[in-house]
Amino acid sequence: MVTSERKLSRNYDRAAWFYETSSHIYSTGQIKVAKVSQLRFLQPGQRVLYLGVGAGEDALEAARMGLQVTCIDISQGMLQRLQRKLDRAGLTAELICCNAFDHCRYNHYDAVATNFFLNCFKRPMMQEMMKHAISLVKPGGRFFVADVSPPQGSLPARAFNLAYSKWAMALFWAMRLVPWHENYDYAAELRQQGMTVDDVSDFRLAKVGPIMFQSVAATKPVEVPATQAARRPHVLDVAPSSAAVTAAVDGPGQAPTAGGPTHA
Numbered sequence: 448m449v450t451s452e453r454k455l456s457r458n459y460d461r462a463a464w465f466y467e468t469s470s471h472i473y474s475t476g477q478i479k480v481a482k483v484s485q486l487r488f489l490q491p492g493q494r495v496l497y498l499g500v501g502a503g504e505d506a507l508e509a510a511r512m513g514l515q516v517t518c519i520d521i522s523q524g525m526l527q528r529l530q531r532k533l534d535r536a537g538l539t540a541e542l543i544c545c546n547a548f549d550h551c552r553y554n555h556y557d558a559v560a561t562n563f564f565l566n567c568f569k570r571p572m573m574q575e576m577m578k579h580a581i582s583l584v585k586p587g588g589r590f591f592v593a594d595v596s597p598p599q600g601s602l603p604a605r606a607f608n609l610a611y612s613k614w615a616m617a618l619f620w621a622m623r624l625v626p627w628h629e630n631y632d633y634a635a636e637l638r639q640q641g642m643t644v645d646d647v648s649d650f651r652l653a654k655v656g657p658i659m660f661q662s663v664a665a666t667k668p669v670e671v672p673a674t675q676a677a678r679r680p681h682v683l684d685v686a687p688s689s690a691a692v693t694a695a696v697d698g699p700g701q702a703p704t705a706g707g708p709t710h711a
């Protein structure tokens with residue numbers, strides 16, 4: 448792992464113990480609801496990939512539902528928490544510690560989820576990562592992203608959305624977890640990348656407040672030929688210095704996963 452990736456993974460290792468709990472408090476539980484709502488599009492036995500899975504509360508539910516779950520994260524600390532949860536529940540999933548750009552099972556997954564992951568990047572890199580994630584989905588397969596919603600509704604609702612999301616972003620930015628960026632309109636981004644947007648579900652703070660979170664489900668058109676992998680960028684947005692491809696690191700409590708840039 449090169450220096451900037453190591454720094455990023457260390458920053459997320461440090462955040463692993465509080466990340467999910469604080470997101471529950473911050474979102475009044477709606478972040479988890481938004482992520483788990485995606486499971487209604489899937490059937491047991493299907494292959495689903497979680498990119499930037501973190502501590503994996505969504506991946507855990509997917510495994511519980513009988514999906515074949517693969518999880519990627521650059522932070523070993525995050526994956527260790529997920530592994531412990533899987534162990535406690537008697538469930539299994541494939542956990543791979545690497546940079547998501549290095550996972551290259553093209554056209555392989557029935558679904559790829561990028562929940563609260565694409566917001567780790569500034570727009571150009573976010574678009575590259577989205578393109579890469581789409582390249583991993585089978586034609587006809589699904590792409591999911593749950594994240595902070597772009598401001599919408601009345602002026603006070605939009606103002607609240609911005610104020611509430613930006614103080615959280617400021618905190619994460621200060622911890623060097625995310626770069627400063629606007630709240631992305633993922634449905635529009637997905638359409639630009641040739642995806643068919645099937646569903647955009649909004650989630651309100653405490654179920655009744657302003658719209659703060661969104662879950663977008665899209666389908667990869669069948670007629671699109673196997674997409675070329677997005678060229679792997681050489682710079683991570685968050686970390687200050689440049690980065691190149693990393694090797695996979697052995698996941699916690701599991702057999703070593705495929706090393707190097709491709710996981711066949």
Ligand SMILES: C[S@@+](CC[C@H](N)C(=O)[O-])C[C@H]1O[C@@H](n2cnc3c(N)ncnc32)[C@H](O)[C@@H]1O
Binds near residue numbers: 499500521522546
């Ligand atoms: C904001 S957290 C979201 C975690 C989880 N998806 C959730 O919804 O709780 C972003 C996660 O992406 C991981 N991450 C950031 N950049 C990554 C990269 N280039 N490759 C793989 N994982 C990355 C971080 O380690 C972190 O666990």
